[in-house]
Amino acid sequence: MAIQPDPPSETSFEGFKYGTLDADKREIRLVTLEEGIWSDEIRCSLRTLSLHDQPAYEALSYVTENLWLAMRRLRKSTEPRVFWIDAICINQSNNDEKSSQVSFMGEIYQGSQETTLWLGEDPYTVEVGSKSAAGHRLAELFEILLSDKHMSELPCFIEDGTRTDVSEDYLQHFDDLAMFLDKPWWKRIWVIQEMVLPPKIRFVYGSEQFSYDTLRAVLEIFREHAAHCCKNFRLRLRGAGFDPLMVIEERVSPMVYVRERWRNSDEKITLLQLRRMFSASQASVSRDLFYALLGIVNSWGLATPLQPDYNISSRDAIIKAVYACMVESGGASFLQGERISEDRSPDFPSWLPDLHVRSTPSRRVWGEQQRLKIAERFSATAGLKQDTTQFSLASDGTLRLQALKVDKVIRVGDATDPLDEFDKVPDVFRQWMGMIGMGVQDWPESPPTRGSQQDSFWRTILNDSIEVEQGAGYVRPSDGDYHQLLDLWKMITATVWPLLVSMARSSVETRKSDSEPFEMMNTLLNLAPSIAYHVLVCLWGRRMIITEKGLIGLAPRTVQEGDEVHILLGSEVPFILRPGHVNVYSSEVDRYSTPVYTVIGNGYLHGVMCGEAFEGDGQNEITVIALH
Template structure:
């Protein structure tokens, strides 16, 4: 059972020695024939330039209030219960295992060291021979993987139902086990994106079960499609596909499992096989549903993925300072970043964040998911014209900051005549269509106003709101 952190005298705990510039620490996990024996390891310094043969661990810390101890260089080192479980399952019976584990290899109490080491995270995971993903104990994962494998092998729906019955299960129990597997906390960590979205081999541990991460992501993709088809047939005796599920597949687009699988496949099949670099705007959209214990890691956890916005790792900054400086840089490159600001989960004072700065700890934006991926085209009043051409240079957004106030040049399009509450659903079908109908209704009202002929913007403005959807 997990227990509250034990009171151990400071002089008894493991002590860190300073790291040289660009060095890292590595943990050597000592073997044991007894699974339940206390964890023992040694900690050493190494340089990434020497390409040491280590594996990097990707896991969820778990509740920091409940810890246990492992022996590091003969002294106790507090770790969360989940990390201790991971090390126990990773420990070999006869051979030592060289690992990089952030909670032990980084002195979490040294802000300067933490800044430097977090800044090297991308190199650390790219430099590993393999990434080890710890999803937690087995629980009902065996059931989920068994039936996902059947789906992956092309089983028919009738055969699938028979197999479910043979195992003394119901369809609901199978779906529940699959949802539990793909809904584990690891999938929602902000850090996992930069830890596994690359071409390095990645092995998933679920208790004593081991499988390839790419295989697990493929199983999820097959499971989602099969479940949709099965449920449609059971409900209506026909397979139903609407334009939103078959073309846009919004649910899949915002699923971390799908994102990881798709990005890793891109890296594996790319001829150049370059390191993964994406835009900050795409990264923020992609990680909106991800979570982290430290609010600042919503930014820092993406630094290993982005190459267009310069973010300096500095844990002495407050959440407000970091979010504001990052948003300022994003606005310089992507004026449409303002679409990220509003969220129904955002509090009014939102921890002293300026109103123009998104609270990235909220998991939802008021912009429908599909629009977020088309932000450049969908919310541009110049239509299909090239915004970077000289013709439109005078109309590029311009702003400056006065203290924490964002001052922007703007064009008055009209006056808001009414407001209403709408529920934006991040799924497929009705939620998206209802949102579009709200925009389309307002568009029709604007177009029938008597003043429309006098306002040259009466057509592009509502078209921007509706993405040229007049239905």
């Protein structure tokens, strides 16, 4: 049967007649793409085979609107090719078949002879099907980056005082790289397993092809230089080089990392790890944020392995997936994250952070992932995990688990957003200092006495942590870090601060893009001590709080006076919970005797981050609570 674009940006599969697949026999369909030249219509046929028979086929990874063009690019002129293509080989209107076939996907990609990763056409191609100029320039840029030289020695970069940028001769190359990395393929959650699992993969971009080994080598060389010898050069990079290199670090590098781990069969890979790593990836239906990763998971611990089920709602599917991650990990760390999305459905329980219920903008994911790395330094529960006999999920989505109430919020400061509201940062800092009786001039030149209010304040601002080096983890701040923070404080409280903000804004106002706040942030912080990046992560969207016991902390911007601070067993950090006003009886959680809370989010509370709350009789005060 023939396939035609209808309209040109979409692909029509009318004419395919689907029979029934036998899941017990592990049956799949394969599509044969008949030979033809570019101008011929696309003709193909379906047949059913069993995975037990180890059939020979290739797999295709793509985004739906590009399938018609992909088939024309990949078709041979003299012989047919046999593919597994999910949109064609799965009856998308049959939820039972879809559920079983998705559960086979890991085996399907592993069993392919090769998987082609089709990224789409070069946008500069004048005529569809012609040679790709952008792809050629991309290959040239990869060749330069593979030279393994310091970034300052590469011909594609220039250095001008405190700023590094792309040289004029290579602006088009980096524009091509940016468009290549902005292709929808890189953002799609399903492509993770499609890149990780196959024994052999190749990238096709228009008329150009390049191997996975080339991409991996570019990433390894760039990461090594950017994290060590060229770290300062990388941090000062602006202009055309900023966007694509940020995308490589945040989106492409994790894919390569997981593929390399997968090739090492001894590596433990959990759904929790994958979901956190790819929290910026997108899915057309939210349940696929989890289902698309199942083929890579090789460790479930005490949890029952999750199976795709397209006959239940996305809400129920996500609740089951997150609960399985919590059972596997033995705790509540997977509940960390913000709950501030305006378009978040009220059907989702409050204990599900935004990261798990919807695709999340990359700039928010950047901040969330840094905070998760900071949290790994702490052990607020002193290593205690949830007792599986006390840990349960009710049919209405109420989560029952063990927790220790440690304090209550009695004062809340103004919210700070250093990324979008640079101008307000000094006033917010002054207000926070006033909450603990500090004046603007009260920063001592030497580190304050351990245990004093001033000591608690500056350590809270930094979440009592500092990054050792890029990707190497966090440790307790030193006296030198205090002096950097003091220098930053002097800078933002100086009368010149508004002028610096204005200069930074002017330097990026001509580049209107999603990364503009990042560019302005980097332009501004380039003038500040290096610790400013860490302060940004710690304070982004946070309010300072003071508790009944006089402790200082940072909490989500939605925190209110009267909220409580609890440590949920198995989480590295404390949570802000809001007591419920109405208890609706549920026999599954015995809500008449179990206090019910709304989750506001996780935070930092100085003095309880390393298990102090569980010292002495602390363990005897652990109770069971319900989260809705």
